[in-house]
Amino acid sequence: MTRTQLIKPRIREMISGELPEGLVKMLPKHWVRIGDVLIIPIRPELEPYKHRIAEVYAEVLGAKTVLRKGRIGGEFRETNYEILYGNDTVTIHIENGIRYKLDVARIMFSPANVKERVRMAEVAKPGELVVDMFAGIGHLSLPMAVHGKARVIAIEKSPYTFRFLVENIELNKVQDRMTAYNIDNRDFPGENIADRILMGYVVTTHEFIPKALSIAKDEAIIHYHNTVPERLMPDEPFRTFRNIAREHGYEAEKLNELVIKRYAPGVWHVVVDVRVFKK
Ligand SMILES: C[S@@+](CC[C@H](N)C(=O)[O-])C[C@H]1O[C@@H](n2cnc3c(N)ncnc32)[C@H](O)[C@@H]1O
Incomplete structure (x- = not known):
């Protein structure tokens, strides 16, 4: 799971021309990757650009789906994410030699x-x-x-x-x-x-x-x-x-x-x- 990588220069390069000045520095610097699904935090200021931003992150980082970070809650500890790009949220995440299949949009x-x-x-x-x-x-x-x-x-x-x-x-x-x-x-x-x-x-x-x-x-x-x-x-x-x-x-x-x-x-x-x- 990639959690704390610095924003890739290529992401900045691809999207900076499409954002008003001042917003580029608000692009997500950290993300979570579970299998081939990415979870990124989006600041409210970036709301109008969130789908395009997600598309660029997916392309550069090689993900099929991008979700916006939300909260986990309720008896079943379900997640509450917004789908920003793609639609398939079921993936297989490999960690420590174990294969975990899950629906990232619903299961923590x-x-x-x-x-x-x-x-x-x-x-x-x-x-x-x-x-x-x-x-x-x-x-x-x-x-x-x-x-x-x-x-x-x-x-x-x-x-x-x-x-x-x-x-x-x-x-x-x-x-x-x-x-x-x-x-x-x-x-x-x-x-x-x-x-x-x-x-x-x-x-x-x-x-x-x-x-x-x-x-x-x-x-x-x-x-x-x-x-x-x-x-x-x-x-x-x-x-x-x-x-x-x-x-x-x-x-x-x-x-x-x-x-x-x-x-x-x-x-x-x-x-x-x-x-x-x-x-
Ligand atoms: C937060 S997840 C934790 C998963 C794992 N134990 C971990 O720590 O990573 C808790 C799971 O317990 C399940 N759960 C909640 N109450 C339960 C109950 N009374 N009996 C069985 N499962 C329950 C939820 O649906 C959820 O999938």
């Missing part, structure tokens, strides 16, 4: 989470059972199945995202050890089965801790993501996790904590690796 794939996707490939152990409670297209659990050779149960509630999850399991040839469920994880029937649990969600992840504990074996590792106001760090989010775990008969030990990215002003997306064990 954050460049800032790349380190975590790579880290998950390294922490998983051959043969262990991982339950991914918020699987998306397999963002975090495909690396565990492909590189870590773990067995994975991937749960994804959105029917649209689920279609890509199933395709990605096949594309990466891990059907023998990765199974997907299109259900709300609170309806998942497995109990006391997981060696490791992924809770890759934000804002309300704590509400799912009791369910995670019921899926976990008597001793397990949970990768617990949540969003935390800076003033509550570093005690949160582990303190809340441990309190809820204790209410459910588990002790919790913090193994590691990492900041993933800034979520909003003064709010951070963090992940805590927690070892839980039944008291």
Whole structure:
């Protein structure tokens, strides 16, 4: 994923004659590339020229579709992008040897989470059972199945995202050890089965801790993501996790904590690796 390249002189060359003076310096200097789809930020001043700008970026950078950066929100963490150029927003993005097929216009794939996707490939152990409670297209659990050779149960509630999850399991040839469920994880029937649990969600992840504990074996590792106001760090989010775990008969030990990215002003997306064990 290309994120921070300097604007190519060729882009400037192609478009500067078409823009009023003063606007050229507002051309997007950074972009995100997911497969052959580009996401660019467009300043309001460039609104009348946005389609032509997108066309030039697509040509110079070799993309089939260009989207305007928007916000991610809602239960399914859907993106909200405006299509500026092209129309096909489904692409295959290759990262760390994994093939991720997705609809970039509707499904989030954050460049800032790349380190975590790579880290998950390294922490998983051959043969262990991982339950991914918020699987998306397999963002975090495909690396565990492909590189870590773990067995994975991937749960994804959105029917649209689920279609890509199933395709990605096949594309990466891990059907023998990765199974997907299109259900709300609170309806998942497995109990006391997981060696490791992924809770890759934000804002309300704590509400799912009791369910995670019921899926976990008597001793397990949970990768617990949540969003935390800076003033509550570093005690949160582990303190809340441990309190809820204790209410459910588990002790919790913090193994590691990492900041993933800034979520909003003064709010951070963090992940805590927690070892839980039944008291
Ligand atoms: C933000 S994405 C995260 C994907 C991946 N875990 C990561 O961290 O990169 C969260 C996914 O969880 C799904 N989801 C939300 N609530 C869910 C629930 N109760 N059960 C199963 N999936 C859920 C959403 O549809 C979305 O695809």
